[in-house]
Amino acid sequence: MAEQNTPVLEVEHLSKQYKKGVYASKDVNFTVSKGEIFALLGPNGAGKTTTIRTIATLLKPTEGDARVAGFSVRNQPAEVRKNLTYLPDEAGAYKNMKGRQYLQFMAEMYAESRDQAAEFVKTAEEICKLGDRLDDKIESYSRGMTRKLLLARTIMPKPKIAILDEPTSGLDIINALEIRRMIRELAKNGMSFLLSSHNMLEIEYVSDRVGIIAKGHLLELGTPDELKSKYSASNLEEVFETVVNERESKGW
Ligand SMILES: Nc1ncnc2c1ncn2[C@@H]1O[C@H](COP(=O)(O)OP(=O)(O)OP(=O)(O)O)[C@@H](O)[C@H]1O
Numbered sequence: 001m002a003e004q005n006t007p008v009l010e011v012e013h014l015s016k017q018y019k020k021g022v023y024a025s026k027d028v029n030f031t032v033s034k035g036e037i038f039a040l041l042g043p044n045g046a047g048k049t050t051t052i053r054t055i056a057t058l059l060k061p062t063e064g065d066a067r068v069a070g071f072s073v074r075n076q077p078a079e080v081r082k083n084l085t086y087l088p089d090e091a092g093a094y095k096n097m098k099g100r101q102y103l104q105f106m107a108e109m110y111a112e113s114r115d116q117a118a119e120f121v122k123t124a125e126e127i128c129k130l131g132d133r134l135d136d137k138i139e140s141y142s143r144g145m146t147r148k149l150l151l152a153r154t155i156m157p158k159p160k161i162a163i164l165d166e167p168t169s170g171l172d173i174i175n176a177l178e179i180r181r182m183i184r185e186l187a188k189n190g191m192s193f194l195l196s197s198h199n200m201l202e203i204e205y206v207s208d209r210v211g212i213i214a215k216g217h218l219l220e221l222g223t224p225d226e227l228k229s230k231y232s233a234s235n236l237e238e239v240f241e242t243v244v245n246e247r248e249s250k251g252w
């Protein structure tokens with residue numbers, strides 16, 4: 001749950017066109033508070049990754065802006081990057097490195113001192129729970145192990161907000177559960193999260209608040225319970241179906 005109401009992320013009228021006249025995301029508005037887990041929920045092509053990459057300063061907004069810890073994505077991207085970390089959906093790690101070497105390498109990129117780098121590596125080792133396997137080359141890791149290593153890399157600098165695109169995609173139930181628990185625990189300690197997923201059950205379990213996105217439009221916002229009650233639905237899948245059908249009947 002959000003510990004206090006300080007917005008760590010404020011997204012204001014954010015739009016992105018890759019091609020002129022075609023919106024991949026359109027007038028998206030939401031906020032994420034300290035310690036809050038916010039999830040963008042939508043089908044393939046809905047605009048989740050586009051929204052996330054715009055906030056992570058990897059894409060320039062066509063219209064609107066987003067503020068991370070008060071800094072503008074549009075005008076202060078370097079400041080924004082100091083306050084967030086981003087795990088892409090299809091991220092890879094350097095296969096020839098050993099896990100621990102990779103964490104050390106990434107820690108040195110983020111850290112401002114040797115001591116801080118050592119602290120980041122220690123945190124990452126605890127988070128990934130890979131134990132002795134950290135001394136093996138990443139090429140010998142399973143998909144789940146690689147994802148945990150990358151997640152640890154994303155979390156270790158203790159950003160104000162960690163942005164995780166499809167955090168558990170391709171993971172089995174046990175690994176996915178572990179990662180969801182880890183996210184909840186970190187949020188309890190004050191880290192904020194922006195997640196994306198099309199797995200509605202996962203989102204219902206892990207998120208404090210959800211934004212339903214389809215065809216680039218953020219159609220609904222609320223806690224899973226609020227949304228289920230508003231649409232008299234027993235789960236988020238039903239909410240999603242109703243929200244999209246209602247919008248469909250009104251036109252996009
Ligand atoms: N680099 C790009 N150039 C042109 N169009 C793009 C580009 N990336 C995404 N799009 C388009 O933007 C829209 C939104 O895509 P996006 O990747 O943001 O969706 P998503 O919700 O992340 O989907 P998924 O669940 O499949 O990851 C889609 O119509 C997609 O084809």
Ligand SMILES: [Mg+2]
Nearest residue numbers: 048049050089
């Ligand atoms: Mg995506």
